[in-house]
């Protein structure tokens with residue numbers, strides 16, 4: 001993963017031009033024939049360098065859908081969460097030369113009009129849990145959304161299909177183990193993600209909500 005937020009150059013079509021047409025990428029719009037899965041109906045190749053994401057995705061999808069993984073260094077552009085995921089998915093499909101699943105996670109602060117959003121990784125790395133809390137000191141509203149956007153592509157040249165899940169919570173001083181990103185500062189119904197056991201988090205998380213849509217899509221594909 002690049003640490004360079006200035007990366008926006010790409011030899012592929014500029015996804016920023018899709019700003020007002022993301023709905024065409026979401027699965028509820030119906031699938032183009034070209035995006036249908038063929039031989040690998042029960043399997044996804046999840047391209048991520050994040051071991052925690054991988055373990056949550058496996059815990060939620062397996063055994064119904066088996067999850068393989070390649071850890072590739074994908075450039076992440078600047079843009080909206082949908083633009084970032086669409087571009088990431090196209091790049092992954094090109095690199096792998098086959099079907100891929102990618103995911104991008106955002107943490108959006110209500111008082112800051114959804115920033116840091118897709119840039120949360122860089123904010124977390126630079127200012128940590130305390131700094132993220134401090135960003136909201138001037139505001140009463142500590143509300144935040146955890147947003148997970150999966151992109152599936154049937155291969156190079158196939159438009160990504162998006163599956164998005166959102167969990168509303170609030171930003172609090174860190175509580176619980178610091179094993180995964182901002183889990184200790186994101187509180188949902190009285191507990192931070194870090195204070196929940198994995199099964200509890202996976203029931204209500206942004207990731208599980210997005211994966212429920214993916215599972216629904218897979219189920220339809222299998223009976224189509």
Ligand SMILES: O=c1[nH]c(=O)c2ncn([C@@H]3O[C@H](COP(=O)(O)OP(=O)(O)OP(=O)(O)O)[C@@H](O)[C@H]3O)c2[nH]1
Pocket residue numbers: 001047048049050053076103104105106120121122124180181182183184193207
């Ligand atoms: O506390 C957390 N609970 C979560 O459920 C969660 N999901 C993602 N993250 C973190 O948010 C940033 C997203 O950036 P991100 O989507 O680009 O991920 P990444 O670069 O780590 O992996 P990937 O891009 O190779 O898939 C990274 O700092 C991730 O560690 C989480 N933190």
Ligand SMILES: [Mg+2]
Pocket residue numbers: 001076121
């Ligand atoms: Mg990343």
